Structure formats: structure tokens, C-alpha cells
Amino acid sequence: MFSHIFMYNLKTIFRNRPAIFWTLIYPIVLSTLFYFAFSNLVNAESFEPVGIAVAESSELAAETGFYSALASVSDIDGTAEKEDIFRIQTVSQEEAEELLKNGNIAAYIFYDDGIKLAVADSGFGQTIAKIFIDDYLQASSTIHTILSDNPQAADQGLITDLAQRKEYLTQASDSASSPDTTVIYFYALLAMTCLMGSTVAVEEIIKLQANMSPLASRVNLVPVAKFRVFLYNICATILFQMVVILLVLAYLMFALQIDFGAKTGFILLTCLISCITGVFFGTTVSVGFKNTGIKYAITIGGTMLSCFLAGLMVVDMKYIIQESAPIIGYISPANLITDAFYSLYYYDGLSRYFENIILLVAYSVVMCVVTCLVMRRKKYASI
Amino acid sequence: MQVFKVYFQIIKNNIPILMIYITVFIGISMAFSTSGQSSDIAEFTESRAPVAFINDDNDSALIKGLMEYAGEKSTIVEVEDNQEALQDALFFREVEYIIRIPAGFTERFMNGEATALEKTSIPNSTSGIYMEMILNNFLNSANHYIKYVNGITQEELVAKVTTDLTKETEVVISDYESGVANGSGMAFFFNFAAYPVIIILIFGITSFMLVFNDTLKKQRTLCSPISHSRLSMETLLANLSFTVIVWAIMLTASFVMLGKELLSINGLLWAINLFIVAIVGLSISFLIGSLIKNKNAQSAVANTFTLGLAFLSGCFVPQSLLNEAVLSVGRFLPTYWYVRASDEIGKLKSFGWESLQPVIFSYLIQIGFAAALICIALVITRQVRSGSVRQA
Incomplete structure (x- = not known):
């Protein structure tokens, strides 16, 4: 009996074209779009030398100390190095103004009763240029103060010392590997795929509620306990959903090369549990509401809202929730799934991972029990 | 119709x-x-990076001065000092730069010995380069005073460095139409x-x-x-x-x-x-x-x-x-x-x-x-x- 009901139900699900589209094709298309759109996002943070200009003047040329300081961090000396902070064009004041106006440079340095900076906008490039000149002016002030306190300092090597800057920062030994925020999008997407299984589960319950579909009226007449039919149908749904998730996961891991970390066993466990959570979410909603439209609206709406809070659309959302409303994070299933993947990828320990998994299992059990209790002994004397 | x-x-x-x-x-x-x-470009505003300081040293005048200066140039974010919270904050860019001041930093620095702050940052990021300029500016300047002014106290040092660091470049905003x-x-x-x-x-x-x-x-x-x-x-x-x-x-x-x-x-x-x-x-x-x-x-x-x-x-x-x-x-x-x-x-x-x-x-x-x-x-x-x- 099991194999009969199971097999035929599985066939029905696999022939449900909208279900295949929304659970399988849609996540794959969306992840591909994510991949193309976000592939450059990580590079955007990395530092590019700031383009500035120096407006030539005789006063500025007289500041030889400034030129040599500038040369050490830019290509003004004709040698472009990888560590340079600035890319410099040496031009006239008018040309510099023109370059700035057209947005070709972030700022230009000119001399007007002191070294000054001209900008058209605020930004990191402009701020870095300002800090650099500040440093030069401040060093001059330092020399001045030291010489007034200790006139012999000049002979003791102060000037050469000033030219040599010490590095006071070292990379901490325990710092994490370069954290790539965009993985959250893909984890949240996988959470969405798992939870979208709820729509298929809604359909499964409709197949069993005699007041919802003619098919269910017929099923209610069969000489098999309803609980068994339910169990077999749900097994088929979970199998279908698991196949879908593995396909999406394989696509993410192998075609798009998304980094999930190395703990493959735990990743698969997360997929299985998430898919069970998704299915029972669907069954609970489906037994709880009578109107078909509302059943779908709540499952799809709930899934998308949960995924939004987990960072599917705006990645910062996940952190905002975690910091300001952690309780939502513990309730929202998409957040638990995303966080489970995230902790596998980012942490060495597993405690946070298991916290997520235990909550997911607990929710699944509760929702399963609720579904069974509502469905139990339901008689349809007249429809 | x-x-x-x-x-x-x-x-x-x-x-x-x-x-x-x-x-x-x-x-x-x-x-x-x-x-x-x-x-808003009514006036030039310096960009600020979100940073977190973790002080394993004592609250010396030097460190207070350094943090005060860094606070003017960046936004100091309070983050709990545990590995997970720090990793999370960095991952979601709540902070872009974490500075750990090692124990005994002040003493070694004041004695002119080699020492350094530990940074945890997003590799090669713009905000990282910026923060390094800021911190190095302060510490280099302080180091010169220690070397050339005998017997300078921490308070005097911070006062002098802070005075030097108030010297700022004048920024002119080219306002077009x-x-x-x-x-x-x-x-x-x-x-x-x-x-x-x-x-x-x-x-x-x-x-x-x-x-x-x-x-x-x-x-x-x-x-x-x-x-x-x-x-x-x-x-x-x-x-x-x-x-x-x-x-x-x-x-x-x-x-x-x-x-x-x-x-x-x-x-x-x-x-x-x-x-x-x-x-x-x-x-x-x-x-x-x-x-x-x-x-x-x-x-x-x-x-x-x-x-x-x-x-x-x-x-x-x-x-x-x-x-x-x-x-x-x-x-x-x-x-x-x-x-x-x-x-x-x-x-x-x-x-x-x-x-x-x-x-x-x-x-x-x-x-x-x-x-x-x-x-x-x-x-x-x-x-x-x-x-x-x-x-x-």
C-alpha cells in the first residue's frame, strides 16, 4: 500500500509544472542573477589608488619635503607601485579645475598661502588626500615644538627620523579569512527554496480535505486510515522537496562556486531539516485556513517575509534583526536556516549551528503535531 | 467606453x-x-569608518588620547569582546576595522621599544587604509616626542600631539552650478x-x-x-x-x-x-x-x-x-x-x-x-x- 500511494503521489507532484517552476527553476534563475550582479561586489570594497592632481606653482615646488613625502606614496616620481595611495597628474590650476569639474579626479592640491586642497564632493578618496596633507602640516608643527623644547634635536637626527614613518599596526593572528558578505544572499535563497516547499505541502493537504477538492472526497472513501495516506503523501512531498533542494544546492556549489565551507555532512543535514520544516509549515497553514487563496498567500507571503528578514533582499537586514530584535531571528525559520549555513561557513565551533538546528527540529515537530491534531477524526458528513 | x-x-x-x-x-x-x-556638500565632511577598539592594556593617558583622536576621525562602535560578536560585526560591516591594544603597549611605547597594535580588517579595504593613516599619524608623532624630549610624561605627550594634530589642511569646495x-x-x-x-x-x-x-x-x-x-x-x-x-x-x-x-x-x-x-x-x-x-x-x-x-x-x-x-x-x-x-x-x-x-x-x-x-x-x-x- 505504501509504495502504491507514495509512487503515485510522487508522480503527481513531479507533473505539477507550477510547483517545479517555483521550487526549482525560480531559485536557479534567481541565484544566477545574484551571481552576476554580486560577482563584483567584494572587489568594490578594495582600495584603488585615489586619482588627484597637483596644480603646479613655484610656491608648491619650494616645498621639497612635501614632494618627497608625496613621491613615496604615489606615482609622481614616475614609478607606479602597487602600494601607492595616489595616482597624480601634474597640471596647471585651470586644468586641475577642469579635471575636478568633470569628475576625473577626486581632489587637487594647490598653493594659496599654504598647501590647500580643492574638492567637489565629500568621500573617502578626498578624506584620504586631506589626511595626507594634514600629516605633512602636523609633522612640521611637531618639528617646531620639538626644536623649541630641545634645540639639539636637529643634530640628533630628527629630520631623517621624520621622513621615516614607522608602522604601528600588525595583522592580528586570529583574524578571520576574508569575509564575503554576498554568501548570505545565496544562503537566504536556499532557505527560500526550502520554505517554498510549503506551497507543495498546501496542495497535499487539499488532496486530503474532502471539503476542499473532489479528489479528497474520493480519497476519504478509501479503506486506508487517513493518517497513513497523510504520512505516505508527506513522505513523497519531502522526497520531492529534497531532490529539488539538492539540485539547487549542487547548482550553487558546483556551477556558481558559492563557498559553503567544508562540512558537507552538516550542510546536507541542514537541507533535510529545513525541507521538513518547510513542508510542515505548509501543512499547518493548510489545515488552519479554509480559503485556498489565503493558504497560498500565507505560505508564500510568510516565506518571503521570513527570507527578507534573513537578508535575501538586503543583507544588512539579518544583522539588524540579530542586534535589535533577536527574538524575531529565533522565530523566523528562514533566519534559522540562513544562520545555520552561515555558522557552518564562518565559525569553527558548532554550538551556534546546533542551536539553529534544534530550533528548526522543534518547530517541525510542533507543526507536525498541530497538523495531525487538526486533521484527526475530521468527518465530512455533508459537504 | x-x-x-x-x-x-x-x-x-x-x-x-x-x-x-x-x-x-x-x-x-x-x-x-x-x-x-x-x-551633503554644503561643506566638506570627512568620511568616517566604523571601528572598534578593544583595550587589553590599562586605561593610560596615551591610549585615551589615541582613542579620542581616532573617535574624531572615525565612528567608534561598541562591540562585545568575544570572538563570535567581533566576527559577526566584521562580516556584516557593522565595523570595518577592529583594533586590539595589547597588554603592556603603553609601557613599551613610552620606553621607545618596538610594539604594535593588532588590527583585524577586511583585507585591502579603503577604510582600512584610511584608519592606518590616522593611527600611524598619531603614533609616529608621539614617538618623535618620546625620542627627542627627555622625560616627557604621558599627559604632556598627548597634549602636544593633540595640538599638532589640530593643524588641518584648508579644504576649498569647488561649487559648480x-x-x-x-x-x-x-x-x-x-x-x-x-x-x-x-x-x-x-x-x-x-x-x-x-x-x-x-x-x-x-x-x-x-x-x-x-x-x-x-x-x-x-x-x-x-x-x-x-x-x-x-x-x-x-x-x-x-x-x-x-x-x-x-x-x-x-x-x-x-x-x-x-x-x-x-x-x-x-x-x-x-x-x-x-x-x-x-x-x-x-x-x-x-x-x-x-x-x-x-x-x-x-x-x-x-x-x-x-x-x-x-x-x-x-x-x-x-x-x-x-x-x-x-x-x-x-x-x-x-x-x-x-x-x-x-x-x-x-x-x-x-x-x-x-x-x-x-x-x-x-x-x-x-x-x-x-x-x-x-x-x-
Whole structure:
């Protein structure tokens, strides 16, 4: 009996074209779009030398100390190095103004009763240029103060010392590997795929509620306990959903090369549990509401809202929730799934991972029990 | 105006689904506007990076001075000192730079011994380079005093260094003709607005077409006393009215979100751009409507198609952050030109022919796309019509 009901139900699900589209094709298309759109996002943070200009003047040329300081961090000396902070064009004041106006440079340095900076906008490039000149002016002030306190300092090597800057920062030994925020999008997407299984589960319950579909009226007449039919149908749904998730996961891991970390066993466990959570979410909603439209609206709406809070659309959302409303994070299933993947990828320990998994299992059990209790002994004397 | 009335009756039935997209749009753009900051250029403001300090040393005057200076140049964020909280904060860019002051730092530094702060940062990031300049400036200056002024105390040292560090470069702002203050932020809002506009138009217009293209209903309509040209005219009028309504709603939303700043030439150019992209949306909807046969296909096609358009042309992720391959595909999409025009408008500070040229050029390309799409749709409907006649 099991194999009969199971097999035929599985066939029905696999022939449900909208279900295949929304659970399988849609996540794959969306992840591909994510991949193309976000592939450059990580590079955007990395530092590019700031383009500035120096407006030539005789006063500025007289500041030889400034030129040599500038040369050490830019290509003004004709040698472009990888560590340079600035890319410099040496031009006239008018040309510099023109370059700035057209947005070709972030700022230009000119001399007007002191070294000054001209900008058209605020930004990191402009701020870095300002800090650099500040440093030069401040060093001059330092020399001045030291010489007034200790006139012999000049002979003791102060000037050469000033030219040599010490590095006071070292990379901490325990710092994490370069954290790539965009993985959250893909984890949240996988959470969405798992939870979208709820729509298929809604359909499964409709197949069993005699007041919802003619098919269910017929099923209610069969000489098999309803609980068994339910169990077999749900097994088929979970199998279908698991196949879908593995396909999406394989696509993410192998075609798009998304980094999930190395703990493959735990990743698969997360997929299985998430898919069970998704299915029972669907069954609970489906037994709880009578109107078909509302059943779908709540499952799809709930899934998308949960995924939004987990960072599917705006990645910062996940952190905002975690910091300001952690309780939502513990309730929202998409957040638990995303966080489970995230902790596998980012942490060495597993405690946070298991916290997520235990909550997911607990929710699944509760929702399963609720579904069974509502469905139990339901008689349809007249429809 | 029977057809016109039926059209809006159908739209009315679809209002819940259309509302979803408007709500999502407003929700997400609000989430973005709180996380992004606007750069007002009335005066030069230094950019600040979010940093966290963890002090394993004692609260010496030196460290207090250093942190005070760093606090002026960056935003100090309090983060709990445990591995997980720090990792999380760094991952979500709540802080971009974590500085750990090792135990005994002050003592070694004051004795002129070699010592260093430990940094945890996003490798090779702009904010990292910036923070290093700041911290090194302070410590280098302090080191010179220690070396050349005998017996200097920590308090004296901090006072002297802080005085030196108040010497700042004068920054002159070259203010060109007035533009909008937060151009790039507003451009982002409009880039994003293309998504709800297009998807709402697709859902509305294709819902109508699904009803009217249904074979039986169509046959009934054709034998009614309404002439074919009248039917077409009323449909066209209804489509245009719907487009204008959607455009007006989005424009109202943008006024609510962005405020008075929009009452400028830039705002006018954005409004025109949004209208043109709405016309493009209309033509896309017309094409999709003549291809699809049922509701399932409608939501599948509408969602994937619009997301594809939006992602590949920079509606969600700014074009400057997309890679070259995506952009070269994007050039074949009308929304790419919409986003391009919108970005240009954000940067516009003067309104001469020369600076307006790229914007107008992008407008024209979008109009070209719209015309081409409508032609394709007309060819398809013609074929379908002649096909159905032959069938009959």
C-alpha cells in the first residue's frame, strides 16, 4: 500500500509544472542573477589608488619635503607601485579645475598661502588626500615644538627620523579569512527554496480535505486510515522537496562556486531539516485556513517575509534583526536556516549551528503535531 | 467606453497583488535609505569608518588620547569582546576595522621599544587604509616626542600631539552650478523604482489581455456591435491611462521618500525618465501578454523577466559595481539605459546641451526599444489572429 500511494503521489507532484517552476527553476534563475550582479561586489570594497592632481606653482615646488613625502606614496616620481595611495597628474590650476569639474579626479592640491586642497564632493578618496596633507602640516608643527623644547634635536637626527614613518599596526593572528558578505544572499535563497516547499505541502493537504477538492472526497472513501495516506503523501512531498533542494544546492556549489565551507555532512543535514520544516509549515497553514487563496498567500507571503528578514533582499537586514530584535531571528525559520549555513561557513565551533538546528527540529515537530491534531477524526458528513 | 470600464474592473480585481510590489518596494527602499548616508556638500565632511577598539592594556593617558583622536576621525562602535560578536560585526560591516591594544603597549611605547597594535580588517579595504593613516599619524608623532624630549610624561605627550594634530589642511569646495545634494542616493531610488513600475504594468496589462484574448470571449467580443478600431482605441487609451496612473503613484512615493529636493531640473529629468521606462514597461507587457496563455505562466514570466531585467541592468546593484560582462549584456536591455540616464541625472550640476546630451541619448534608446517591442508584439498578435481565423 505504501509504495502504491507514495509512487503515485510522487508522480503527481513531479507533473505539477507550477510547483517545479517555483521550487526549482525560480531559485536557479534567481541565484544566477545574484551571481552576476554580486560577482563584483567584494572587489568594490578594495582600495584603488585615489586619482588627484597637483596644480603646479613655484610656491608648491619650494616645498621639497612635501614632494618627497608625496613621491613615496604615489606615482609622481614616475614609478607606479602597487602600494601607492595616489595616482597624480601634474597640471596647471585651470586644468586641475577642469579635471575636478568633470569628475576625473577626486581632489587637487594647490598653493594659496599654504598647501590647500580643492574638492567637489565629500568621500573617502578626498578624506584620504586631506589626511595626507594634514600629516605633512602636523609633522612640521611637531618639528617646531620639538626644536623649541630641545634645540639639539636637529643634530640628533630628527629630520631623517621624520621622513621615516614607522608602522604601528600588525595583522592580528586570529583574524578571520576574508569575509564575503554576498554568501548570505545565496544562503537566504536556499532557505527560500526550502520554505517554498510549503506551497507543495498546501496542495497535499487539499488532496486530503474532502471539503476542499473532489479528489479528497474520493480519497476519504478509501479503506486506508487517513493518517497513513497523510504520512505516505508527506513522505513523497519531502522526497520531492529534497531532490529539488539538492539540485539547487549542487547548482550553487558546483556551477556558481558559492563557498559553503567544508562540512558537507552538516550542510546536507541542514537541507533535510529545513525541507521538513518547510513542508510542515505548509501543512499547518493548510489545515488552519479554509480559503485556498489565503493558504497560498500565507505560505508564500510568510516565506518571503521570513527570507527578507534573513537578508535575501538586503543583507544588512539579518544583522539588524540579530542586534535589535533577536527574538524575531529565533522565530523566523528562514533566519534559522540562513544562520545555520552561515555558522557552518564562518565559525569553527558548532554550538551556534546546533542551536539553529534544534530550533528548526522543534518547530517541525510542533507543526507536525498541530497538523495531525487538526486533521484527526475530521468527518465530512455533508459537504 | 465599455472596454475601458472592463479594463479597470480587471485591474481593480488585481489590486492586492499589485499592492504587494508597491509595499515591497517602499519597504526595501526605506531599509536602504536608513543604511545609506547622504553626502551633503554644503561643506566638506570627512568620511568616517566604523571601528572598534578593544583595550587589553590599562586605561593610560596615551591610549585615551589615541582613542579620542581616532573617535574624531572615525565612528567608534561598541562591540562585545568575544570572538563570535567581533566576527559577526566584521562580516556584516557593522565595523570595518577592529583594533586590539595589547597588554603592556603603553609601557613599551613610552620606553621607545618596538610594539604594535593588532588590527583585524577586511583585507585591502579603503577604510582600512584610511584608519592606518590616522593611527600611524598619531603614533609616529608621539614617538618623535618620546625620542627627542627627555622625560616627557604621558599627559604632556598627548597634549602636544593633540595640538599638532589640530593643524588641518584648508579644504576649498569647488561649487559648480547647483545640482541636487544627494544625487547618487536619489538616483539609486529611481533606479530601483523601475522594478515595481515594470512588474505592476506587466501584471495589470497581461491580466486584461488574458481575459480578452481568451478564444471564446474574443469571438463574442468580435461579434458585438463595437467596431474593431473602437476596441483597439479604447484598449490603447486604457493602457496609457494605467501607465500614467502607475507612473503618478511612483512619483508620489518618490516625493514622500525624497522630499522637496525633487522640485528641481534634476527631479523633472528623473520624472521624464521614469515615464519613458513606464512606456517601455507597457510595450514589454503588451509583448508578454500576446505570448502567454494562462495565469501560471503570467506570474512565472512576469517575475523572472522583470528580475532579470532589473539585476542585469543595475536597478538593484549600481552599474559601477557590476562587472564588465554583465554590463555588456545589459546594454541590450532598455532598463540599462534607464539606469544610465538616472545615474547621469544624479551627477548633473549644469544643464547645458553638452551635459544633457548623454541623458537625452539614453532617453532615445529607451524609446527605440519600446517601439521595437511594440512592433514585435503587433507581428505576433497578427499571426495569432490569422492563425485563429484559419482554425475557425
